[in-house]
Amino acid sequence: MSDKPNPKFLGQNAALPQTPEAAELDYVPNPRAGTLYLVRFAAPEFTSLCPVTGQPDFAHLVIDYAPEATIVESKSLKLFLGSFRNHAAFHEDCTVGIGQRLFDEMKPKWLRIGGYWYPRGGIPIDVFWQSGAPPEGLWLPDQGVAPYRGRG
Amino acid sequence: MSDKPNPKFLGQNAALPQTPEAAELDYVPNPRAGTLYLVRFAAPEFTSLCPVTGQPDFAHLVIDYAPEATIVESKSLKLFLGSFRNHAAFHEDCTVGIGQRLFDEMKPKWLRIGGYWYPRGGIPIDVFWQSGAPPEGLWLPDQGVAPYRGRG
Amino acid sequence: MSDKPNPKFLGQNAALPQTPEAAELDYVPNPRAGTLYLVRFAAPEFTSLCPVTGQPDFAHLVIDYAPEATIVESKSLKLFLGSFRNHAAFHEDCTVGIGQRLFDEMKPKWLRIGGYWYPRGGIPIDVFWQSGAPPEGLWLPDQGVAPYRGRG
Amino acid sequence: MSDKPNPKFLGQNAALPQTPEAAELDYVPNPRAGTLYLVRFAAPEFTSLCPVTGQPDFAHLVIDYAPEATIVESKSLKLFLGSFRNHAAFHEDCTVGIGQRLFDEMKPKWLRIGGYWYPRGGIPIDVFWQSGAPPEGLWLPDQGVAPYRGRG
Amino acid sequence: MSDKPNPKFLGQNAALPQTPEAAELDYVPNPRAGTLYLVRFAAPEFTSLCPVTGQPDFAHLVIDYAPEATIVESKSLKLFLGSFRNHAAFHEDCTVGIGQRLFDEMKPKWLRIGGYWYPRGGIPIDVFWQSGAPPEGLWLPDQGVAPYRGRG
Amino acid sequence: MSDKPNPKFLGQNAALPQTPEAAELDYVPNPRAGTLYLVRFAAPEFTSLCPVTGQPDFAHLVIDYAPEATIVESKSLKLFLGSFRNHAAFHEDCTVGIGQRLFDEMKPKWLRIGGYWYPRGGIPIDVFWQSGAPPEGLWLPDQGVAPYRGRG
Amino acid sequence: MSDKPNPKFLGQNAALPQTPEAAELDYVPNPRAGTLYLVRFAAPEFTSLCPVTGQPDFAHLVIDYAPEATIVESKSLKLFLGSFRNHAAFHEDCTVGIGQRLFDEMKPKWLRIGGYWYPRGGIPIDVFWQSGAPPEGLWLPDQGVAPYRGRG
Amino acid sequence: MSDKPNPKFLGQNAALPQTPEAAELDYVPNPRAGTLYLVRFAAPEFTSLCPVTGQPDFAHLVIDYAPEATIVESKSLKLFLGSFRNHAAFHEDCTVGIGQRLFDEMKPKWLRIGGYWYPRGGIPIDVFWQSGAPPEGLWLPDQGVAPYRGRG
Amino acid sequence: MSDKPNPKFLGQNAALPQTPEAAELDYVPNPRAGTLYLVRFAAPEFTSLCPVTGQPDFAHLVIDYAPEATIVESKSLKLFLGSFRNHAAFHEDCTVGIGQRLFDEMKPKWLRIGGYWYPRGGIPIDVFWQSGAPPEGLWLPDQGVAPYRGRG
Amino acid sequence: MSDKPNPKFLGQNAALPQTPEAAELDYVPNPRAGTLYLVRFAAPEFTSLCPVTGQPDFAHLVIDYAPEATIVESKSLKLFLGSFRNHAAFHEDCTVGIGQRLFDEMKPKWLRIGGYWYPRGGIPIDVFWQSGAPPEGLWLPDQGVAPYRGRG
Ligand SMILES: [Ca+2]
Ligand SMILES: [Ca+2]
Ligand SMILES: [Ca+2]
Numbered sequence A, B, C, D, E, F, G, H, I, J: 001m002s003d004k005p006n007p008k009f010l011g012q013n014a015a016l017p018q019t020p021e022a023a024e025l026d027y028v029p030n031p032r033a034g035t036l037y038l039v040r041f042a043a044p045e046f047t048s049l050c051p052v053t054g055q056p057d058f059a060h061l062v063i064d065y066a067p068e069a070t071i072v073e074s075k076s077l078k079l080f081l082g083s084f085r086n087h088a089a090f091h092e093d094c095t096v097g098i099g100q101r102l103f104d105e106m107k108p109k110w111l112r113i114g115g116y117w118y119p120r121g122g123i124p125i126d127v128f129w130q131s132g133a134p135p136e137g138l139w140l141p142d143q144g145v146a147p148y149r150g151r152g
């Protein structure tokens, strides 16, 4: 299979980027280039700020993509998601924006993101975006995040 | 076993009382008086108002008691709980108050109430009150309400 | 272990008794007499009638007991429980009554019954009775019936 | 991403509207206009009145939509849903009506609503409405509300 | 929305019909006529008799339909389902028969019924019938009844 | 609905057949002939033998079919499944063989079988067979058997 | 820690014993003799015969014990449990008998067995036996087997 | 019951405190002073920093206490927990420290805190602290947070 | 059905291969050749090494395939999967590589693999590959592995 | 709270130790010394070898302890657990041995370990050891690992 890889962040100590703009994502060669397959990341440790009140928001994010020439190295993804810690945006904006940046930079065959936000005012918002209809022949399971149900 | 009972509300149409004070609870003879046993009510349809903001609050209530001379008829209990619809009180106050009124009026051997409130500010409050240590020999299962877990 | 048993109903066709009074429970010799152990029956197929409105009621019953000289044969138990189909009684009365009849007739070391009734007016009633404190050294797991939670 | 937003209700104190007609929904610019994506709200804190008996009803509502020019601000949605507290309507009418008002006012690409009502007479009603077939290429997960199962 | 409705059974006391033939279903005007939507009833309190042995059978029923001119009032549905208490039929016959009667009388756009029967001989039977292919554009979630799994 | 049926095994005592070949399945008239519907059996009590080691194997089987002229009576099905107790076959062979015999004998419109085997060497095998593409307009829910997950 | 062990059955091919009497349990030296700890076996693959009807019965067994000089090797336990395949006994007899044989032969500090049987006549039986009160200081978690719940 | 309360933060806009030291907790009069009861907060939105690597940590916190003269107002609790966003501490230190500050300032009858941290290196840490043995007669349910299980 | 099979590893003792290259998979004749069906393996006991840090990785693998001339014997599959114990590869590479080797050697009609990896840096990766679009008429249930959810 | 800590492994790259004997555990000062509290580690990524067959074994481990002067740093614990990758021992031996080494070296007030092993021969073994009766006043929740249930 593949040779010894040489990622920028994995196996290194790296400080959290101060803003999403400052965060660098590390795209490494796709070890199975030419093959149609799906990669899924589940990121339950996500927090940003409300653009109106400045209060912290929390979300559980799930990202699916079908790689083309590169895959995103997961430690750089972790640092990128961590860089939203002091970033303010609406749930809808934040979720779609993360998906679109990954799509624009990595240029995968296809990508989608589900953002499952914690309730505010008793009502959570979930946001679902994909870059287009999924490629023919791609296997794409449900993300399977439990719906919010209140109490009882 | 027991004769044909004659409750005040069950099998009748009855309007919702306007306040908790206006609600009448119907205590009927305990059909197994002299026996130590437990009755549990689960009431997931409860709503009251916040005393500071006036906004609606919601809770799932579970009431356990060991009857003495009477049992509370469940339709009158439903009407009593419904009477909090326009009542304003803190979660702690409301939950304990319901338990104490039932205990004071019905005079059971023992009673407890668990109030499982919907989250506010991302943090739900649960309130647990009992009238004292449970009687020796009473069988008392857990109430088993699922904890709040946010998302993901 | 034990010889070929000869129960009254098991392996035979038997009509449903018309009333609880008409039902005969079959107590067979305890094959492990002299041993302290627990037998549990779960009976999710139970129905009776409301003594006020005449409407059907439904319950999930769980019965635990520590045998003495006899055990109750489960087909006769099934027929006994089926005999409540046209019997009218309050939830509290019905549940405790079933437990007490089994206790009085079988004379086990100890017995308890949990009755988990379907909601009426949005509020289910659960009833828990035991014949006394459980014997020392008896292993007695929780009945583990899921609490009622409404919707969502 | 987007500038500092200026919603009408979020970050402000606002009284509960007295009727659905009196409630104003706040539609703010879609921060990702031109993008096909889905927004989901889960609202387990919903209550209205029965048009025949006047008794309270409760529901868990889930609303999905694909934004066009605007998105609905969630605090205004919360206040709108709260305005049904003293409104009387059949389950079918109430659920579809909420969906149709949002659709008519917001003019999203597409919208659907699921209403999961608490049981009455032992039988809950669920109501499912959508504005038409979902747009091609929209990612639309199941709402995943647990079915009613009675007891046991 | 709709005027004050006037159903035959809701808000009234009504005895259980003796047979399915004697039961009258109450069809009231569809408050959202002209709209394509789905109504779901979950009925976990169903019992009938085995046509061979005469023993009671139990089922959990779920009915889905898309209304045309009328909707079925849920209290009349409850009474109709209750009328099978002394009716004998195979699981397959009983389930499909309930669906077909509702379909023939109410004339909805479309209807289906799932019957989830309690195990006999260790093997439960589930029965699934629909009146035809579902209408285009109807939103139709899974019924989501948990499969039977034995023990462990 | 249908007349009093007269099955071969239901309501009778019947010994377990010694081999699958010796087992007779009882096909009774379809009480809803001419109607397209689905029947599901869940059989968690299945055991056979490993053809290599002779050790017992266990499986949870689920069978779905759309009846044509007959339905299979469930007690005869139980006896047929029990007849594999001393039969040796690979998981794949055994599961597909049961489905094919039922399909060949009963001649339903369509049939499928899922065999969910207990783990061997830490790895369970599941086998899924169907007689062809399902008929148009048949309602066919997932079988919903939980996947094997090891521990933790 | 311990030397290379030499069990009788593990790592060997071994035929299934024809009866429980013919089965030999392999007790190997306790590798942590002198220490108070608990060993738990979960055995969901158990089957025996009904002593009245001759039909197969199935159970999920869980055995807990605190070793003294020896521990029971798990492959010999598997063979012992498999030897009940053609053995006829009541649920109560069978469960307690397995526990007592292990206790009598192995002479552990303490032992218990839970037998969770599949339903017959709609009613499963669970059997719980222990050799006495558990030793002081032994950590003894619940067995956590899900209760039978019927359908829905 | 109680008069109109006047909390410092609830119903007001309030910025997130920069450090735990800067956060002020609002203790309001106990509306049921003199009564022994339990209050539970579940706070799944908690984040702090690792004192060695500076990377974000996440936790789900659950706090239980028995009030004496005051209760803690939940919005001030939310702000206090939010103030750990830029605070660095070991999991053990952070969890116990939050519990001890609340205990020292509020002086309840009793208090405990459970900190359920997200995995690092594949291994999550949970921390459990209480101020002493719980008071006699206090009803104290389990916190019921699901254990970490990895995948599968 | 099929004759006595003669696999290479099943029923034999066999050492773990040192590398994936050294592992031999045993393909035995398909006992239902000519039939379109699906075989599923769930393998929660999988471990390999990280190619950058050399630390152990863990995964839960699920493999689905539609056999052509042969099926893979499950003990040889277990040994093959075990041979990755000292093999270093990225998650994406490892998962797809296992699927492709099985597909290339066995030449089934179709094959897919889901790799559900344990979290690293708080973020698990799942990988999904299939050999092409599934054959028409193949029944292919979801793999149903629970998503990662963090804590709470 | 505490100063900047200086652990041996956390934040450093470190190779996996070749044997348990070669692994060094890093005990750092207890940041809340003098306080009675509980620390729990869940480690679902554990593998060792069978001492008889040499085949890999897998377990989910949960360790609870009440710190005295030191706490164990979790990265060193991860490396220690990883060092069993090529170590051969019985389940009972391995589980108790890990607990006893931690107890002997760290000298906490109290410690326990639960080992939940993957099934072999269809039967998983769980092992539970504690260093003695838990200290008075320690809060000690259940470990809550789901029991093994086979299939279905
Ligand atoms: Ca909101
Ligand atoms: Ca709820
Ligand atoms: Ca709050």
Ligand SMILES: [Ca+2]
Pocket: B074, B075, B078, C119, C120, C121, C122, C123, C124
């Ligand atoms: Ca009631």
Ligand SMILES: [Ca+2]
Pocket: D119, D120, D121, D122, D123, D124, E074, E075, E078
């Ligand atoms: Ca109704």
Ligand SMILES: [Ca+2]
Pocket: C044, D149, D150, D151, D152, E044, G149, G150, G151, G152
């Ligand atoms: Ca049920």
Ligand SMILES: [Ca+2]
Pocket: E119, E120, E121, E122, E123, E124, F074, F075, F078
């Ligand atoms: Ca049957």
Ligand SMILES: [Ca+2]
Pocket: F119, F120, F121, F122, F123, F124, I074, I075, I078
């Ligand atoms: Ca295998």
Ligand SMILES: [Ca+2]
Pocket: none
């Ligand atoms: Ca699906």
Ligand SMILES: [Ca+2]
Pocket: F149, F150, F151, F152, H149, H150, H151, H152, I044, J044
């Ligand atoms: Ca696992």
Ligand SMILES: [Ca+2]
Pocket: C074, C075, C078, G119, G120, G121, G122, G123, G124
């Ligand atoms: Ca029985």
Ligand SMILES: [Ca+2]
Pocket: H119, H120, H121, H122, H123, H124, J074, J075, J078
């Ligand atoms: Ca760690």
Ligand SMILES: [Ca+2]
Pocket: A074, A075, A078, I119, I120, I121, I122, I123, I124
């Ligand atoms: Ca990672």
Ligand SMILES: [Ca+2]
Pocket: A044, B149, B150, B151, B152, H044, I149, I150, I151, I152
């Ligand atoms: Ca969470």
Ligand SMILES: [Ca+2]
Pocket: G074, G075, G078, J119, J120, J121, J122, J123, J124
């Ligand atoms: Ca074993």
Ligand SMILES: [Ca+2]
Pocket: E149, E150, E151, E152, F044, G044, J149, J150, J151, J152
């Ligand atoms: Ca099972």
